[in-house]
Amino acid sequence: MQAWNDKQALYQQLADRLAARLLDGEIAEGQAMPSVRALAGHYLLNPLTVSRALQALDEQGLLENRRGLGLYVRPGALQRLRQAERDHFLQHEWPVLRARLRRLGLGAEQLQWENP
Amino acid sequence: MSHTITDQPLLRAQGLTVQYGSKRAVDNLSFDIPKGRVVGLLGHNGAGKTSLLKAIVGLIAGQGSLSVLGLDPRAQRVELLQSLAYIPDVAILPRWARVSELVDLMSGLHPRFSAERARTLLRRTSVGLDDKVKNLSKGMVVQVHLALVAAIDARLLILDEPTLGLDVLSRKSFYEMLIDEWCDGERTVIISTHQVEEIEALLSDVMMLNEGQLVLYISLQDLEQRFVALGHDAATADAIAAAHPLLRYRVQGGQAALFDGKPPADVLAMGQRLRPSLVDLFVALTRRPEISRTQGV
Amino acid sequence: MNTFITLLRREWLQHRLGWLILLSVPTVLTLGLVLLGNSAHIQLNGDDISLADARRAAPALQTLLITLIVMVITFALTVLAVGFQLPGLARRDVQDRSIEFWLSLPVGHAQSVGATLTAHSLLLPVAALLAGLVGGQLVAAAAAIVMQGPVAWLTQPWPAMLLGLAALLTRLVLGVALALTWLSPLILLTMAASAWLKRWGLPVVMGLLFAGVPLLDHYLGQDVFKTALTRLMDESRQALITTSPLPDHLTLSADVLAILMGMPAWALRDLGNALSHLASAFWLLATALGAGGFGLLVLRRQRGA
Numbered sequence: 054m055q056a057w058n059d060k061q062a063l064y065q066q067l068a069d070r071l072a073a074r075l076l077d078g079e080i081a082e083g084q085a086m087p088s089v090r091a092l093a094g095h096y097l098l099n100p101l102t103v104s105r106a107l108q109a110l111d112e113q114g115l116l117e118n119r120r121g122l123g124l125y126v127r128p129g130a131l132q133r134l135r136q137a138e139r140d141h142f143l144q145h146e147w148p149v150l151r152a153r154l155r156r157l158g159l160g161a162e163q164l165q166w167e168n169p
Numbered sequence: 170m171s172h173t174i175t176d177q178p179l180l181r182a183q184g185l186t187v188q189y190g191s192k193r194a195v196d197n198l199s200f201d202i203p204k205g206r207v208v209g210l211l212g213h214n215g216a217g218k219t220s221l222l223k224a225i226v227g228l229i230a231g232q233g234s235l236s237v238l239g240l241d242p243r244a245q246r247v248e249l250l251q252s253l254a255y256i257p258d259v260a261i262l263p264r265w266a267r268v269s270e271l272v273d274l275m276s277g278l279h280p281r282f283s284a285e286r287a288r289t290l291l292r293r294t295s296v297g298l299d300d301k302v303k304n305l306s307k308g309m310v311v312q313v314h315l316a317l318v319a320a321i322d323a324r325l326l327i328l329d330e331p332t333l334g335l336d337v338l339s340r341k342s343f344y345e346m347l348i349d350e351w352c353d354g355e356r357t358v359i360i361s362t363h364q365v366e367e368i369e370a371l372l373s374d375v376m377m378l379n380e381g382q383l384v385l386y387i388s389l390q391d392l393e394q395r396f397v398a399l400g401h402d403a404a405t406a407d408a409i410a411a412a413h414p415l416l417r418y419r420v421q422g423g424q425a426a427l428f429d430g431k432p433p434a435d436v437l438a439m440g441q442r443l444r445p446s447l448v449d450l451f452v453a454l455t456r457r458p459e460i461s462r463t464q465g466v
Numbered sequence: 467m468n469t470f471i472t473l474l475r476r477e478w479l480q481h482r483l484g485w486l487i488l489l490s491v492p493t494v495l496t497l498g499l500v501l502l503g504n505s506a507h508i509q510l511n512g513d514d515i516s517l518a519d520a521r522r523a524a525p526a527l528q529t530l531l532i533t534l535i536v537m538v539i540t541f542a543l544t545v546l547a548v549g550f551q552l553p554g555l556a557r558r559d560v561q562d563r564s565i566e567f568w569l570s571l572p573v574g575h576a577q578s579v580g581a582t583l584t585a586h587s588l589l590l591p592v593a594a595l596l597a598g599l600v601g602g603q604l605v606a607a608a609a610a611i612v613m614q615g616p617v618a619w620l621t622q623p624w625p626a627m628l629l630g631l632a633a634l635l636t637r638l639v640l641g642v643a644l645a646l647t648w649l650s651p652l653i654l655l656t657m658a659a660s661a662w663l664k665r666w667g668l669p670v671v672m673g674l675l676f677a678g679v680p681l682l683d684h685y686l687g688q689d690v691f692k693t694a695l696t697r698l699m700d701e702s703r704q705a706l707i708t709t710s711p712l713p714d715h716l717t718l719s720a721d722v723l724a725i726l727m728g729m730p731a732w733a734l735r736d737l738g739n740a741l742s743h744l745a746s747a748f749w750l751l752a753t754a755l756g757a758g759g760f761g762l763l764v765l766r767r768q769r770g771a
Contacts, residue, residue, distance in 0.1 A: 059420060059444050062393050063370060093348045097341070099207055099373045100352045105390070228569065228770050250572035263564040265480050274479070277472025278571045314567075 056096075064105035067096060071110060075126060076134055086116060086124040113137070177239060179204045179325055179357050180225065184233030187220045187381075194220035195231060196381035204324070205354040207347075207371055210361035211451050212378035218361045219258065221378065222329050225359075226255050238324060251280055254318045255327035258361075262310055264303040268296060271317060279321060287320035293342070307334040315343055319350050326351055326358045332367075340364075344371055369447045379455040396450060397428045401440030412436045416453035427453050469573055473581030474589070488547055489594055492539040493601030500532065500609045525618045526627065526722040529606035533631065536605055537598030541638075544594035548586055552653060553668050555582060556661035556763060565770075575767040579760065587653060591642050599635055623723050630726035634711060637733035644705035644740050648698060648749065650756025658762035698752065701743055708739045 057066055071092075074080055080087075086107065093100040107124055110116050115130040154164075178201035187195035195217045202208060212218045224231045227242030227249060235242060240249045262271065268291065276284045291298065294312045302310060311334055318326070332340045348371065351358050362368055375392065377385040387395070401409055402423045410417065412433065414426035420443065427449055431437065478485075559565035568578065610619035646653075660667030679691040711732045712725060743749065 057370060059398075059446060060441075062444055090349070090352070093352060094345055096370075097344050097348065098370050099389075100348070100354070101373050101390075102370070223770075226570070247572045247574050250570065255570055257566045257570070259563060259566075261563045261566045263480070263559070263567060264562055270479050274472060274476055275571070277468055277475065278573055280572070 063098065064102045064109060067092075067098060067103065067106035068109040070096075071106060072113075072115070072134055075115065075130060076138070078131075080126055082126050082128045082130055084126055085122070086126065088123065178202055179238060180359075181236045182234070185221075185224065185231050185235050186233050187217070187224050187229060187231040189220075193381050195224065195378075197233070198383050200376070200383065200386050202357060202359070202374075204357050205352075206357045206373045207352065208357065208359045208374045208376055209365070209368055209372040209447070210359055210376050210378070211365060211447070212361075213455065215380075216378040216455075217381040218378055219329060220381075222255070222327055222359070222361060226250070226253065226327060252323050253325045253327065254321040254323040256314055256318055256329065256331055258329040258333065262302045262314055265301070267299055267301050268313055269298040271302070271313070272298070275317060275320075281322040282317075283320050283322065287317055290316035290319055290346070308336060308339055311335055312339055312343075315346065319346055324356050326356065328358065328360045328362075330362055331360060332362065332364060340367065344368075347371065365448050365451065366446070372447075375447060377451055377454055384454045385450075392445065392450070395430065396445040397431055397437075398425055398443040398445040398449070399428065399432070399437065399440040400425045400443045405439040408439060409436060416449060418449055418452075425449075470577055470581055473573070473578060474585050477582060477585035484547075485590060485593070488544055489540060489597035490601065492536055492543055492598065493605060496532070496536050496539070496601075497605045497608060500605055501612060524722055525610045525614055526622045526726075527718070527720060528609060529603070529619075529622060529627065530630075530722060530726070532606040532609060533599060533602030536602030537595060537638075540594045540598035540601065541591065544591055548590060552586065553656055553660040553671075555586060556657040556667075556766075557664065558582075565767075569767075569770065575764045576760075579763045579767060583654075583760075587646055588642065592639050595635060595638050595642070599631060623726065626723055626726040630729035633730040633733040637737055638706065640737060641706035641740065644744070645702045647744070647753055647756070648702040648705050651752050651759060652698065654756050654759025654763065656759075658759045658766070661763055661766040694748075697748065701748070701752075704743060705740045708736045711736075 057063055061069075071086075087095070089100050089103045089107065092098070092103045092106075096103070107116065111118070111124070114133055115127060116124045117127040119125055154160075180202040181200075183199050185195055185198040186193060198221065210218050210221070220229065223229045224235060225237055225242060227246040230243050237249055238252055242249055266274075272284050272287050272291075275282045275287070288298065291313065294309070294316060296305060296309050296313050300309075302313070305313065311331070315331065332343060335343065344367075347358065360368060360372075372389055374388045375385065376383065396415075399409065399414075400420055400423060406417075406424060409426045409432075412426075412428070414428050414432075416427045418425055418427070425443055426440075427445055559568060607619055610616075610622075656668070656671045658667075659671050663670055675695070679695065682691050683689045709732075711729055713720065
């Protein structure tokens with residue numbers, strides 16, 4: 054049951070997980086998001102936390118609210134998400150990784166970039 | 170007198186005090202609990218949790234004012250119990266009865282109990298309808314009691330240590346039932362528990378008692394804003410300690426400090442912001458590290 | 467109302483095994499005695515009659531006597547059992563803490579206490595009378611068929627028999643209710659003592675009755691309390707039954723038909739007699755004390771039992 058870390062707020066961690074599921078294609082664009090209740094039951098979170106997570110995704114422009122039907126994955130969400138992930142990696146994770154590679158003296162050949 | 174449920178809190182206490190002789194088990198508590206909440210009640214043994222819950226369900230009288238579902242728990246006990254369900258902290262189902270007999274009796278004694286619902290919920294447990302309570306293990310009795318109570322269409326659910334004696338799977342099943350049955354935005358649940366870490370994710374609010382007094386009553390959302398947990402490494406330990414945190418503790422990969430309110434910007438910069446855990450906050454505010462932590466030590 | 471009935475149902479579900487045994491044992495034993503025992507003797511109004519003699523009596527007399535005997539034994543046994551159980555009933559759910567379960571249900575305290583009392587002190591003795599009547603008839607039927615043949619059993623004066631027994635049953639059932647009002651102070655105050663003082667309840671009551679009463683009377687110089695208690699027991703017995711429905715000197719050649727036909731009139735007279743006793747200050751005092759005992763039981767439950 055202990056699935057949450059202590060780094061970020063719970064709603065943020067859930068939002069990230071749902072985003073990951075979107076990226077993995079588990080929920081397709083134009084498809085309905087699982088209901089708050091279903092998500093709460095699945096992740097064992099308070100529905101208020103789930104609502105906040107969905108709101109966060111909505112604010113990122115990944116979801117759309119269809120009147121009377123609920124939240125759906127907005128077309129183009131995948132693209133937007135991938136772009137956001139790329140930006141985050143390039144801005145925050147890559148510089149750290151590159152510095153480390155330089156420190157270790159590893160170049161493109163040692164990394165075997167061309168091989169699968 | 171009409172009870173307008175829409176804007177009145179589900180539960181309102183003002184200056185509530187429960188005294189046993191000279192000892193104040195509950196000391197001058199004031200709070201409002203709205204509908205649609207899952208409130209975790211935390212406190213050490215003897216902090217006043219059980220006395221508070223007993224006062225809410227009308228088992229003991231207190232001074233000050235207490236209004237539950239708009240009713241006086243002592244004077245209007247029967248009416249209150251029609252919309253309030255509670256489970257005390259020990260498995261107390263009548264040992265002579267069969268589970269099916271309990272379902273029958275509750276149908277006749279509780280106007281908002283659904284026998285059909287009860288049987289459906291019982292089918293999900295490992296208990297048979299023909300089993301006698303005295304032949305069930307403690308954990309199974311708890312499961313039966315939870316199923317029976319979940320079949321009551323109540324507006325307020327009070328659980329005193331509901332998961333004591335349950336194994337991991339049963340606890341998970343209980344949490345699922347809690348979310349499925351009780352989190353519809355209209356009902357409120359008050360859970361008193363020691364298993365803080367497990368239940369933390371299910372709560373919307375937390376209430377901490379210490380020696381009868383209300384130390385903290387806050388929504389988890391506000392808690393994240395107000396309290397700052399700062400993860401840092403050993404080098405900055407002294408500088409951070411100088412900023413007078415509530416508590417210093419270990420986490421995976423280093424140390425952390427807990428502050429009430431944002432520490433100065435230079436202190437903040439010395440570490441990274443973490444999610445303040447309820448356990449640590451509880452320890453910090455009650456200063457008696459008896460609740461065991463399972464992470465990071 | 468449904469709540470009260472469900473509470474009664476709880477008593478049945480919890481105690482039904484014991485009750486069924488209690489209600490059927492006298493019938494079964496008497497059946498065995500009648501069918502197997504040859505040398506048993508019965509005392510009938512001072513005259514010693516052997517069972518062998520009894521067999522030569524008219525079937526109707528035999529039926530009546532056997533029915534009465536089984537009724538009396540079943541009733542007496544039940545009353546004894548209830549008497550032993552009642553003090554413990556006051557604390558029944560407390561020991562295993564299941565009282566907390568019952569207290570979590572929206573049922574009033576007075577209803578809960580009242581239902582338990584009704585089931586054990588009224589409904590059970592009434593059931594015993596009924597069981598004794600039916601069981602007695604069964605045993606009598608067996609006895610008649612075995613000893614005199616089925617024809618003898620069938621040709622009994624059934625209308626008179628049924629009417630007479632119905633009258634007797636009615637008188638006794640109402641008698642139980644009336645006797646309970648007289649006994650209410652003893653029953654309810656003892657139960658209250660047991661509820662409030664726990665294990666010390668019964669010893670305290672015993673002490674008060676057997677030591678406290680004589681001491682108080684000695685101190686007052688008059689047998690006030692002893693007289694009161696004696697009168698209470700007397701009134702209770704009379705509330706149940708004042709005079710015997712049977713003639714003073716019952717012989718084997720008695721006119722059973724006359725006895726049976728006279729039962730309704732007897733029952734009415736007897737009941738009237740018992741009712742007239744209620745019109746007394748003593749009864750008012752007794753029931754007031756009983757109400758006090760009930761109040762104490764309700765209060766105990768209100769405090770969380």
